[in-house]
Amino acid sequence: MADPKGFMTTPREEWPRRPVEERVRDWDEVYVPGALLPIISKQADRCMDCGIPFCHDVCPLGNLIPEWNDLVAREDWRAAADRLHATNNFPEFTGRLCPAPCEAGCVLAINQPAVTIKNVECAIADRAWEEGFTPPRPPDRLSGRTVAVIGSGPTGLAAAQQLTRAGHTVAVYERDDRVGGLLRYGIPSFKMEKRHLERRLEQMRAEGTRFRTSTRVGRDVAADELRTRYDAVVIATGATAWRELPVPGRELAGIHQAMEYLPLSNRVGEGDLVVSPLCAAGKHVVIVGGGDTGADCLGTAVRDGAASVTQLDIYAQPGADRDEDAEPWPTYPKIYRLSAAHEEARDLVTAPAADADARLFAASTLRFTGDGSGHVRSLHLVEVDAGRRPLPGTGRTLPADLVLLALGFSGPDRTDGLVDQLGLAMHARGTIARDAGFATNVPGVFAAGDAARGQSLIVWAIAEGRAVAAAVDRYLTGSSRLPAPISAYDRPMAV
Incomplete structure (x- = not known):
């Protein structure tokens, strides 16, 4: 020290x-x-x-x-x-x-x-x-082995970089038109400018990693074909199957998933669109979900020029200090945190009826109502107790021209056919099953990141990418010097 x-x-x-x-x-x-x-x-x-x-x-x-x-x-x-x-x-x-x-x-x-x-x-x-301390690090020699990585989020990119540096020939398949996954189209630029992503991608290209964009494995290229063409396959598609809110009025126009709203906004930043079709300008916006994705929607809606923005969190407002009995040090505590987006909403008073900044805590959505043309105009909610039971007499109505659902994700999207074409075993919770070494039930096919772990933090995503790279390297060569920071069964420290 x-x-x-x-x-x-x-x-x-x-x-x-x-x-x-x-x-x-x-x-x-x-x-x-x-x-x-x-x-x-x-x-x-x-x-x-x-x-x-x-x-x-x-x-x-x-x-x-x-x-x-x-x-x-x-x-x-x-x-x-x-x-x-x-x-x-x-x-x-x-x-x-x-x-x-x-x-x-x-x-x-x-x-x-x-x-x-x-x-x-x-x-x-x-x-x-x-x-200039981060030059490309291409391998001294090639192994002659090939690996396909499906998905270019932080897990896929980390796995690809590690395997490329180990000497394997790696191709990354991405269904979107640009590389980066959620880093590209899910994270707003006010949290991380895309130049940081582009810089790493250029480093990876210089090292030898190849990228195949606008390619949906299971649709544009058959999963079995990919498995035959490569010596190993890593599935790192993320958990993109969003959770729904099955309440009356959900079918009304103007109610969208957060991951429909955020990518369009990011495409404006990329120059693909002049204005997002879901732009919040002049609208009363309600975000259902109290997590980071909801906060990203909040900051985006504020920059769009929304008339008002309110975020609903089903949990009670946490305190400022750690609860030593429920969440003792060194676990990650649930305390009141003021993100940049929440600070902006608080200072600009985007939600006059909110409990704090733009958030209404212990709030559960009951139903939506719309106008004669079938467009949402109101969200009806009620306060709930710790068991999520409605509290009588606490109902209220919020104006809502645009509702964004930020309720999390249950597992990989199966509409492309990748999971079914390979015959992958799945957990009941919707994630890909794997053993402690990240291997699926299909020989030569590995699964890592949110697709197998379930939605988690970026630091866990990168750790998964590094660990699955070591597993694949060992599968291809019989041993590996690549670091494996976690196993597939490791979980965050908790009580």
Whole structure:
């Protein structure tokens, strides 16, 4: 540790956000450009270099956090970048998008604000690109083995990069017209600008990874054909089968899934559309679902110029502090958090009737009603108790011209025919079954990421990609030196 007293003398300071009135007028990242680097060395100094660093255990990648904190505090950026990339293929993604379970597990967080691990990670990654510390790493020689990776989200990209660097010839198949999966069309640019994604993709192309876009495996190319053509196949299609809300009025026009709304907005940013067909401008918007996807819809609707935006969360409003009995350290606690989107909604008063920022907590949707043309105009809700039972006399009605359902995902989309063509075994919960080594019931076919684990965090997605790459490498060559940070059965630390 560079400063043994840093955690006692230096308060936590996070990357400052741009003023709300400024940032809601554009789609750039919400943080003040250049404001992170001047503060980050002192923030890294707050790391205590614990004898047992629990930040390792709660991070599925096993990031070497105390090591690169110390190196940043000493301003040895090259060594810090080496240590960071030793466990994480895409730290510029996780440094912006991960909810940072590592900070919840920081030993300092027992009785003080945690080390700003996520900000330090992002600073190292950005500095590494600026200084040229992340050149392409093509293999010294090719193995002669071929691998198809289906899906180009964080799991598929991590698996492809690891396998390419191991010497295998890898082709990534993506059903959309551009590579990136949810990173491309699900994550708004104000959370992560697409230039970060493009930069990594260029690195991967230079290393030898090949990409096949606008190709639906199971429809444009038969799954059996792919299995015959390649020595191994990795399914990393994500969990894109969205959950529904079966209440009266769901058939009305103007009610859409979040992942119908967000990709169209991102396509405007890509230049494919001038205006999204689902643009929220001038509309009363209600988002059903209290998670990160709902918050992404919230920030997008605010930038669209919605007349009002309200987000419904079926859970009660959490407190500001960890419940030590229900969620003891170092587990990830459910506390009240103010994302950039919620801060914007609060300051702009997008939902005057909300409990906090734009959110109505402990709220359950009863039904929708529409106008004479069959378009939604109102959402009827009721407050619920901890068991989700309606509380009498708490019903209310919200104006709603556009309703966005952000209720999560149950597993991979089966409409392409991939699962059925291969004859993959499935779990009752809708995910692909696999053994501890990521292998499915079909020889040579492996499954990783949300398609097999169920929807999870980006840090788990990358860990899955790295781990399945090691499994495939071992299958192809009999052994592997690739790191496998998790097994298929590992789960986040919980009570």
